[in-house]
Amino acid sequence: MNVDVTALPGIGVRKDFESRGGRRIGVVVHRDGGIDLIVSQRDDPDACLAQVPLTTDEAAVLANLLGAPQLVESLKEDHRDLPGITTRQLPVGGKSPYVGRMLGETGMRTRTKASIVAIMRAGQLHPSPGPDFVLDTGDLLVVVGTPNGLDAAARVLADG
Numbered sequence: 001m002n003v004d005v006t007a008l009p010g011i012g013v014r015k016d017f018e019s020r021g022g023r024r025i026g027v028v029v030h031r032d033g034g035i036d037l038i039v040s041q042r043d044d045p046d047a048c049l050a051q052v053p054l055t056t057d058e059a060a061v062l063a064n065l066l067g068a069p070q071l072v073e074s075l076k077e078d079h080r081d082l083p084g085i086t087t088r089q090l091p092v093g094g095k096s097p098y099v100g101r102m103l104g105e106t107g108m109r110t111r112t113k114a115s116i117v118a119i120m121r122a123g124q125l126h127p128s129p130g131p132d133f134v135l136d137t138g139d140l141l142v143v144v145g146t147p148n149g150l151d152a153a154a155r156v157l158a159d160g
Contacts (some may be wrong), residue, residue: 014038014109023049023153029058061138089120089149090157092139095160104131112152114145 006014015095016026016038024040027050035054041047054062091097098106109115119126119133121142126133143153 016040017150018045035068037062042123057138060122060158063120084146085144086140086150087151088154089116090136090141090143090150090154092136092157093137097155098135099137101135102131103129103133103135106156108143108153109155111156112145112149114143114149114153116141116143118142146153147157 003015003017003026006016008014010031012028012030012034014026014028016024019025022042022046025040026038028036028038030036033056035056037052037054038048039050041049059094062110103116103119116129117127118141119129119135120142121136121138141149141153141157145153
């Protein structure tokens with residue numbers, strides 16, 4: 001899929017692509033750091049149907065929401081021939097006792113037999129995070145294990 005990048009003099013940069021439905025979807029990154037999610041009208045790619053201003057944090061959360069499912073689906077495909085093994089994305093909520101603490105402090109692998117294979121943060125993938133990776137609100141942990149192990153991992157993240 002092609003992403004078009006267009007300089008907007010005095011404003012910033014527009015980055016967008018054409019969806020299967022014929023709409024252009026993208027972002028405008030303003031010179032001052034602002035970010036707008038944009039959707040074009042179907043018949044005029046330069047006419048904006050919707051524009052949603054996003055803070056940096058909101059853009060990061062949206063990137064996580066969009067990026068993690070692709071990784072999870074890819075891993076599910078990789079594990080389809082392994083009965084009983086599945087992949088799930090688990091969010092680190094604001095009330096998790098592990099916010100601001102190192103991944104190793106969760107004891108996740110020992111306690112649940114589930115493995116954290118990646119963490120999505122602010123649209124960035126952190127593959128194979130080490131025990132010293134510090135967790136933050138909004139992180140999405142990509143976890144592989146049995147259904148029971150994944151349920152246990154979700155409880156660990158939520159309750160400690």
